Each structure stands twice: as C-alpha cells, then as structure tokens.
Amino acid sequence: KVYTDYFFYEPAFNTHDGGYIPLEAPNVKQQKLKVPELLTPDKETDTDMYYTVISQAGEAQIMPGKATKTWGYNQALLGKTILFKRGKNIHVTVKNELPELTTYHWHGLNVPGDIDGGCHTPVYPGESKVLNFKCDQPAATLWLHAHPCPSTAEQVWHGLATAVVVKDEHEATLPIPRNYGVDDIPVILQDRRFHEDNQWDYKADYDPDGVQGPTAMINGTVNPYFDVTTQKVRLRLLDGANRREWRLHFSDDLEFTQIAGDGSLLTHPVNFTHLMITCAERQEIVVDFGQYKPGDEVVLYSDDVPIMHFRIHEFAEDNSVIPDTLFEMNTPKVTENTPVRKVVMSGMDEEVALDGKKFDMERIDAKQTMGNCEIWEVTNTNDCENGMVHPFHMHGCQFEVLDRDGHAPYPNETGLKDTIGVNPDETVRFKAWFDHPGVFMYHCHIIEHEDGGMMAQIQVDDPDHPQEFHLTKMDDL
Ligand code: C2O
Numbered sequence: 052k053v054y055t056d057y058f059f060y061e062p063a064f065n066t067h068d069g070g071y072i073p074l075e076a077p078n079v080k081q082q083k084l085k086v087p088e089l090l091t092p093d094k095e096t097d098t099d100m101y102y103t104v105i106s107q108a109g110e111a112q113i114m115p116g117k118a119t120k121t122w123g124y125n126q127a128l129l130g131k132t133i134l135f136k137r138g139k140n141i142h143v144t145v146k147n148e149l150p151e152l153t154t155y156h157w158h159g160l161n162v163p164g165d166i167d168g169g170c171h172t173p174v175y176p177g178e179s180k181v182l183n184f185k186c187d188q189p190a191a192t193l194w195l196h197a198h199p200c201p202s203t204a205e206q207v208w209h210g211l212a213t214a215v216v217v218k219d220e221h222e223a224t225l226p227i228p229r230n231y232g233v234d235d236i237p238v239i240l241q242d243r244r245f246h247e248d249n250q251w252d253y254k255a256d257y258d259p260d261g262v263q264g265p266t267a268m269i270n271g272t273v274n275p276y277f278d279v280t281t282q283k284v285r286l287r288l289l290d291g292a293n294r295r296e297w298r299l300h301f302s303d304d305l306e307f308t309q310i311a312g313d314g315s316l317l318t319h320p321v322n323f324t325h326l327m328i329t330c331a332e333r334q335e336i337v338v339d340f341g342q343y344k345p346g347d348e349v350v351l352y353s354d355d356v357p358i359m360h361f362r363i364h365e366f367a368e369d370n371s372v373i374p375d376t377l378f379e380m381n382t383p384k385v386t387e388n389t390p391v392r393k394v395v396m397s398g399m400d401e402e403v404a405l406d407g408k409k410f411d412m413e414r415i416d417a418k419q420t421m422g423n424c425e426i427w428e429v430t431n432t433n434d435c436e437n438g439m440v441h442p443f444h445m446h447g448c449q450f451e452v453l454d455r456d457g458h459a460p461y462p463n464e465t466g467l468k469d470t471i472g473v474n475p476d477e478t479v480r481f482k483a484w485f486d487h488p489g490v491f492m493y494h495c496h497i498i499e500h501e502d503g504g505m506m507a508q509i510q511v512d513d514p515d516h517p518q519e520f521h522l523t524k525m526d527d528l
C-alpha cells in the first residue's frame with residue numbers, strides 16, 4: 052500500500068492563513084547541501100560521553116554577497132549533529148557566549164526537568180554549566196534548541212537549533228542506511244526572509260501566528276543539492292521552522308518509505324508519495340533512487356515549490372529490503388482506571404491560550420506521578436474553516452498516539468512521538484508517562500504561539516523521592 056495524501060485537514064493548511072507567505076524558488080544557483088558534521092566528543096569511554104556545546108554569534112555565507120549575521124552551536128549557524136549512545140552516561144558542558152541568556156532544550160530527550168532545558172534553567176551570558184544524565188531511550192532523531200521564555204522563537208530564528216541522534220543496539224542490526232553523511236543525513240527544514248544585505252530581521256517579519264519567510268533553507272543552505280552515491284538514502288527530516296508546515300513530495304511522485312517518527316522507529320515501515328510534517332516533528336524516510344541513472348536529478352518539493360535537488364551519481368545496486376517490523380512498542384497498558392487529562396488549545400494570533408490561560412512561569416498547571424500512565428486528550432478548538440493545525444508538544448516524555456476523534460491515528464503515527472499536529476475541531480488522544488521527575492512544559496510548537504502563551508507546565512513527582520522544584524520567576528531573568 053502506498054499513501055498519496057497528506058491526511059491533515061486541507062482547509063487548515065497554512066496556505067489558507069491570512070498572513071501566509073508562500074515559498075518562492077530562490078534566485079540563486081544550486082549549492083551543495085551543508086551536511087552538519089558529527090560533533091566530536093571531548094572524550095568517550097565505554098560508559099561515558101563528554102561534549103561541549105557553545106551558543107555563539109557569527110556570520111554565515113548563505114546567499115551570494117554579504118554574509119548573514121546568525122547564531123549557532125559551536126559554529127555560526129545551527130550546529131553539528133550531537134550523537135548520544137543509548138546506555139551511556141552523558142556529560143554536556145553548555146556555555147553561553149551570546150549577549151543574552153539562553154537555555155539548552157533537548158527536544159524529545161527523556162531526562163529530568165533540570166536537564167531538559169525549558170525556561171527554568173537559564174544560562175546567562177558568559178556562564179557555563181555541566182549537564183549529567185543517562186541516555187536511555189530508543190534510537191531516534193531529536194533536536195536541541197533554545198527555549199528561553201518568551202524569546203524561544205527569536206533565538207531559534209537566529210539559528211539556535213541542531214539535530215541530536217540517539218543510537219541503540221536494535222537499530223544497529225537493521226538493514227537500513229546508517230552511514231552518516233553519505234546515505235544518512237539530517238534535513239532541517241526552515242524558512243527565512245533575507246532583507247537588505249542578506250540580513251534576517253525577526254522584528255520586521257514578526258507575526259503572532261508564526262514568523263515565516265519566502266526562502267526555504269535546509270541545513271542552512273538555500274537551493275541545495277545533495278550528491279546521491281548510494282541507491283538508498285535515509286533523510287532525517289526535522290521541521291525546524293517557527294511556523295511553516297511542509298507538504299513534501301518528489302518529482303515523478305517517487306515513492307519513499309517512512310521508517311521513524313519523533314521518538315523511535317515506526318512499528319512498521321509506511322510507503323508514501325506525499326508527506327506533511329508540522330513544526331518540530333521528525334520523520335525519517337528512506338528514498339530508493341534505483342530507477343535513476345547517473346546525471347539524473349530528482350527534486351523535492353514542498354507544495355509546488357522545489358526546495359532541494361538530488362543529483363544521481365554511480366551507485367552499487369542495493370537489494371536490501373526494509374524489514375516489515377521495525378520496532379516493538381512496549382508501553383504501559385491502558386486500563387479502566389487510567390486517568391484522563393483534558394487539554395485545550397484555543398485561539399490564534401495574540402488570543403492563543405492553553406486551557407483558557409496564558410503561560411505563567413510561576414504557576415504549576417498540572418501534576419502527574421512519575422511512572423504513572425495517563426491518557427491525554429488534546430483538543431484544538433479552532434474552527435475548521437479558518438483555523439490552523441496546532442502541533443502539540445510535551446517535554447520530558449515520549450507518548451503513544453491512541454486516536455484522532457475516535458479514528459485510528461495516521462499510518463505514520465505508530466511509534467513514539469513527542470509532537471503531534473492537532474487539526475481544528477479535533478481531539479487527539481495519547482497515553483503519556485514520565486520516567487523522570489521535574490517541571491516540564493507542554494505547548495503548541497508554532498513557536499510564536501508558545502511564546503505567546505499557548506503553553507503550560509506539569510510537575511512530575513517521584514513518590515519515593517519527593518522534591519521541591521524551583522520555579523524561575525520572570526522578574527529574576
Ligand atoms: Cu521543541 Cu518546548 O520545545
């Protein structure tokens with residue numbers, strides 16, 4: 052079976068927003084896709100990995116002519132890919148060399164609240180901090196991004212985002228591409244507007260429903276091409292845009308196979324010709340270029356705009372088959388007694404709210420006991436005609452989607468997820484449990500909605516080790 056539709060409600064696609072900014076094919080010649088290097092650990096032993104991650108300002112050559120002033124991790128723009136091996140103790144020294152405070156949020160990582168890097172853990176300019184935690188979750192593509200309230204959106208727009216890859220022994224046994232940089236690459240989808248002298252101007256482009264620009268930027272490259280030297284290529288798609296959702300398809304309606312979502316492999320591979328990704332989601336796909344010959348070009352589109360080119364070179368034949376079963380979900384069972392928690396995302400523009408309220412750093416909105424599974428029922432009250440898809444995200448956990456308005460979830464929602472697009476007038480149910488204590492945010496991942504208050508926080512208590520959690524006050528920042 053091959054799916055050919057985008058599943059989400061068509062009237063809610065961003066193309067219908069009042070302030071929608073269509074992508075435009077860039078007027079620059081094709082440039083080699085920047086594939087972020089793997090960040091070199093400061094040290095690695097059989098049991099431990101040590102990294103240093105520095106937030107810094109710099110200049111990146113993105114367009115012909117003037118360089119763009121940007122922010123990044125250990126480099127001018129975006130960052131190197133950070134690899135965590137499951138089972139190891141990780142030690143990350145985070146350092147802030149920016150002129151303002153930032154935080155280091157590990158989107159999708161199962162860690163305690165004080166490591167998670169939400170808005171209660173600011174790192175001030177000139178300061179550094181060491182984060183120690185154990186990596187214990189399935190292989191997945193996660194990401195690191197800034198999360199200071201309420202300037203997450205602006206800092207991500209400046210470039211503070213990078214891919215994080217978790218590896219485990221199970222994934223390592225599967226016959227799927229995993230030669231990083233060759234047949235396994237992150238594809239970070241973002242969009243920007245280049246103003247005079249190729250500069251970005253967040254304030255000039257501000258829109259409370261999410262800042263957009265007409266130029267697609269992939270791994271910090273405009274109009275990229277990628278040299279295909281293997282028959283199969285694994286793309287770790289990450290929607291790192293502030294607001295834009297991407298509706299992806301290839302030239303010739305080339306089929307591809309999704310193998311992973313946000314927090315794990317999918318239980319079974321799913322074949323598509325069209326695929327929509329909402330903000331902060333990850334989708335790993337394997338593209339088989341077997342029908343092409345050297346010199347051919349395959350184009351990736353979002354809606355009808357070309358955003359990336361694949362230049363086909365000589366490759367050895369590859370008869371490997373993606374296994375029918377990729378991952379086993381081993382999640383807590385739902386019983387009659389499983390508590391149900393309702394969450395409501397409402398409004399648009401400045402009116403956005405979560406459960407009718409704006410985010411308040413000093414208010415705990417909900418509590419859940421560590422280890423306990425609960426059903427979360429998340430409703431988007433926008434109306435179908437003028438509303439939008441709000442991508443709902445939870446920190447500190449990975450959840451399992453149960454249903455959408457009582458119907459089966461989309462076919463690519465079988466694995467663990469931490470972000471899910473909720474259509475207008477729809478209720479999505481999933482089960483969620485926390486492995487670590489702390490205070491965790493949950494919010495819409497259209498980042499201007501998050502900064503605009505469509506966010507709340509939950510306190511997760513470990514009954515065996517009761518703890519007081521320190522809430523940073525807005526006034527202290
Ligand atoms: Cu990707 Cu609260 O964040």
Ligand code: CU
Nearest residue numbers: 158159445446
């Ligand atoms: Cu997050």
Ligand code: CU
Nearest residue numbers: 441495497500
């Ligand atoms: Cu939203």
